[in-house]
Amino acid sequence: MFCDHPPDEKGPVVRQKFRFASRFVGRRCLPVLLACLSLSFVTLAPGSLAAQEGKDEPALDEGRRAANISWNPKVSFEEWKTLEKRRFIDFDRKLGAASFGDAEKKEFLKHLQNQINGLTLEQNVDRHAIIIDNITRAIEAPGTSPAARDFLLENTVKQVESMLKDQPANVQYSLVLLVARLNGKPANLTARPPAPAQPYLEARQFLMKVLLDEAMPISSRIIAVRGLERLMRDGDISTVEKSRIGETLALALKQKVENPLARKWYRWKLVEALGYTGRYEETGYRPVMIDALMSVLTNRQDDWEVRAAAARAISQLPLDQKVNVELVNYETVRLLQELCVAYNGSDKATPSTWRWAFDTIYVAYKSPTATDQTVKHWGLMHLNTPRGKEVISGAYKNVVLPVVKPFLESSSLPPVSPKAIEALGKWLEENKPADRKATPQSPEIDLGVAPAPKAAQGQIPVGQAGAPGN
Incomplete structure (x- = not known):
């Protein structure tokens, strides 16, 4: 959804891989996939599986290290991997409970924190899209109870906010992207017309805070803009909240950005988002939105x-x-x-x-x-x-x-x-x-x-x- 990734002011950041699926390829390759699956049952005998379980993760290719990234892992890779193996059984499968006590909350938080911490590991630099998908999929799953969904949404924002400042630019980008992608209500594709997913409204304060923090990389601020635009476009949000977002967007237009290409993309996304505020003046009748846009139109x-x-x-x-x-x-x-x-x-x-x-x-x-x-x-x-x-x-x-x-x-x-x-x-x-x-x-x-x-x-x-x- 959010694939805009301009260069950062202080240098390039690691570009993450995004997975794409093709129906055409899937249909043509079905016989081959079935053959490979059959072969895997032969080659991966119980003895082989046991042997593979003990294998270490391949060492990180030194040639792929980015010299301008100072990693700040919140967990060791072995700790993350050990808990990740239990995620489906101890986390995903238990989210359907209508209510849960302190012990269950503690277990949920442990797994949620582990998944978010996975974004801070250098070994997971190519897994960011998968990790974000795993978190959002669990929250939006039809079997997830409203109580579990609300608990996870609230704590995802809290966990991200607590660790955002001391991470490198590429991790900050993914953390902001995670919050921008949170949905309080899944999409209803059977409705006519289909109803898009409703963004998590409580994410707006975090996204506005990121947007106004000039110490944050431009890539993260652009994702924050995209998240706020989606909130106004698809969310069930009041005109008062749209006014506050509009004021924030207009204020962000005054920020100084040195890199010409970064400045272009940032201001481009800001003015596009202002078009979704649904009002030209804020609640105090100051024409904040239209004045900001007119200043760009004539600049x-x-x-x-x-x-x-x-x-x-x-x-x-x-x-x-x-x-x-x-x-x-x-x-x-x-x-x-x-x-x-x-x-x-x-x-x-x-x-x-x-x-x-x-x-x-x-x-x-x-x-x-x-x-x-x-x-x-x-x-x-x-x-x-x-x-x-x-x-x-x-x-x-x-x-x-x-x-x-x-x-x-x-x-x-x-x-x-x-x-x-x-x-x-x-x-x-x-x-x-x-x-x-x-x-x-x-x-x-x-x-x-x-x-x-x-x-x-x-x-x-x-x-x-x-x-x-x-």
Whole structure:
């Protein structure tokens, strides 16, 4: 689910293996698997099994050691392995009890702690995905009682929080990922439409704490953002809690990140998450969310993907009569004009940055599904307010759609005609909004003419950018 893994500010971290299953391969290889299984019964006789039980774990390949990782194991590998062998019998199989006493709680905690401690072992560097799956699978299993599920969820967060600070970056990443993946209610795939798993709501405080801790690696903070986004998207969460998360996300946008690629990914995920807050102002009626997004939309030091994502995120907020939607529309058109100038003046050999940016600006006007358009009112063309409809519709039909439509219809990257760029500039000159504030409480936005960018000021060179993983 959470596979985004940009480089850390202080250097690369160990990339973990993620397992993928293929139905096609599974069907074609079934006879081979059955043959191998039959052979295993012959080769693995009781004597052989007994001999293998006494074998030591193969020594860690010295060539695979990462010089920049200072491991801090919480348990020895032998201790972890010994208790792990008893996990299914002493832990998984006993989670169905409707109630349990102190002795059972102690046993559960022992096995839960052992599994989490396994993430701190260098020998388990390639097992992180499996360990996380084992923990979450036990919690979400149909046979796990509500009492056991609540106990494990609460203590997983507690155990992770207590050990997070003194671990290397790759372990911190996995620990935060574990908490971000916790579900309070499993998915219901038989429902129509299928209901996604509901995230564990009590994880939000931990994730917000990680997000605001600038000492945490960027990879961990990005996973915290993804977890908070999932909470708002799939969780049964109040608007008050969404407001608190939105304030935290907006505050995180002010953090300084030196690594250009890390900064891009971090801010990209932050603005995407802000689009799921479901409100443009916090509970005290300060326009925190929309002001944060407008600052990114108009910031020429941000990457094209980040600014386009901000435009889309703004279009997903419930913009009412208090919001200056004419200004939002104007800045979105201005972003498109700046994007066109940079696009025509650069090497178009690498398509991901440009295509994603143009497509996202289109989606900022027209959301991709009927539900998004008519129920959620996402997209500037589908706002649930009469304000600004005429000017937005005119901009979309006359200058936005003629530019983005060829990108939607062509598998290759089409050029943007000078005539289309000229039309954008003319529209911007003729439609400058008198009010330069997104809301009455917002700061003024400079409507000065943008300088013609070379590849674009402050942008990462085209070859280093890529589209996001979901």
